[in-house]
Amino acid sequence: MSTVENQVPVFEGIPSSEDLARIADLLVQAGLETIELSDGKGARCFMRVTAPASAVPDAQVATAAVPVEVPSSDIAVKAPYFGVLALTDLAQIGTLVRPGDVVGQMQIGALQVPVTVPVEGTIVDVVGQDGVLTGYGAVVVRVEPAA
Amino acid sequence: MSDMQRFKRVLIANRGEIALRIQRACRQLGLETVAVYSEADADSRHVREANVALCIGPAAASKSYLDMEGLLLAAKVTGAGAIHPGYGFLSENAGFADAVEAAGLTFVGPTGDSIRMMGDKITAKRAMRDAGVPCVPGSDGPLPSSAAEVRAVALEVGFPVIVKASGGGGGRGMRVVHSVDELEDAVALTAKEAQQAFGNPTLYLEKYMQKPRHVEVQVLCDTHGTALWLGARDCSLQRRHQKVLEEAPAPGIPPETIAEIGERCVQACRQIGYRGAGTFEFLYEDGIFAFIEMNTRVQVEHPITEETTGIDIVAQQLRVAQGETLDVRQEDILMQGHAIECxxxxxxxxxxxxxPGTVTRWDLPGGPGIRVDTHVVNNYTVQPYYDSLIGKIISYGATREQAIARMRVALAEMRVEGISTNIALHQDLLADPQFQEGGVDIHYLERWLAERAPS
Incomplete structure (x- = not known):
């Protein structure tokens, strides 16, 4: 154990992907399954190596799980920031949009963050409400991608 | 409260049980709340119950609960007049406290200068020593550069000593030295590590206490010169520097001793112009108290002090932030009974x-002397992104024995399904004869766990 401890990078927040891969390699080499890193101030990082010894180690980090997107035919265009939503003229059902088109602005005082469409297609639903305080990640419009 | 309120709406820059705790205090004082949350916490109870709820970012704390600029913008767009940081996250970030006040908002906590002073171990210790708070014998400042001088300091303090990084904390950047032969190498190595880890090679040296207890004193100060101490808590049961079970008062330490330490703590608060709630942490061994650090925020274990003093610490934080005068006098604070937090x-x-996972059953205990602070409800999903604290059971009794007995029944009543918890660990700890006797040291739990571990 002590050999692994001496080689594991100093724990300061979530390790970089390079460090994660390095720690995973060290675990496999040492024949260990799990490791807990802590900074003594409450931050902790757990890793478990799940792959069999012959395969490439697959490190899972408790703090970095990614939610799975549910596939659907239309695409939700979400608010990239919070603020008061100001919809643009494009934000109407039936409008043809192209990548980069701006369907709304998230406004906080003078700050404006545009809501841009990522694909070419047709707006099939306008979910966001003009003039309403809107949170990060809220759906603004839905776009049916062009075939 | 008076009509002269500085703020009517409080943004709670936190999550989990403490966000709910702060929200309750706000509502009881007639204040509105803004819950800011990450996408992962959209279904949280305090979010549902807030006057205004705003998702400010993704699950990653760096882009939500730790995003200073985002939090200030959220306060602006929601019309909040104050920000309560809770514990963890930005609660002890001096730059954030300054930025909140610079934006014309009230920071529910001490000034950035107080936070900064206590964040550096050498300046904190010096300030405490100047104010008459007992500190561990040590180098009284940065170690000199010459090996001979360091040796002289260590010999005067007496071995074993512990060499620590000024910028470190919480168990990192420190090394125990048992004899004068090891000293020079240990200092060189720790300085190198401190430079790498904290960008600051400054070291200091202290007497190493071998079997200390962790005893801490809660203080509460207003901006009109009143500073109160609210008794002591014993938080010696720790694993990896994380507290597991706390109790108030600290078993076996005479109330007069605590009163003397408490008076010195509030004296220090007056000298540095401290405001709000804070905690002085001490190591305690053989009747000697030694200051370790001050936490400039509300703590997880604050409820046990609330139970033994009858003072709502979070409500008082908000009142102090409004500029009100604390309406309690030290002589009116009676530390009564005993409280335990699991x-x-x-x-x-x-x-x-x-x-992490979805909680499919969540039956809470009850009865006299039982309090549960938790954000968890049935079907709540414990997120993997944040710390694993899902709640706190607090028991209160006229005596320590009664508090233990009530806690044991409460833990037996508690039913949690869908996720694993440490309830069984608490049950075993409460049944442990040494714990029941009281006064175990800070290494006790780790030793106890090592002995239980299957080899």
């Missing part, structure tokens, strides 16, 4: 690995 974590009982 921290409930969503974690594997054997490995301590976090156990």
């Amino acid at each position: 921290r409930l974590n969503a974690e594997d009982a054997a490995t301590f690995m976090p156990s």
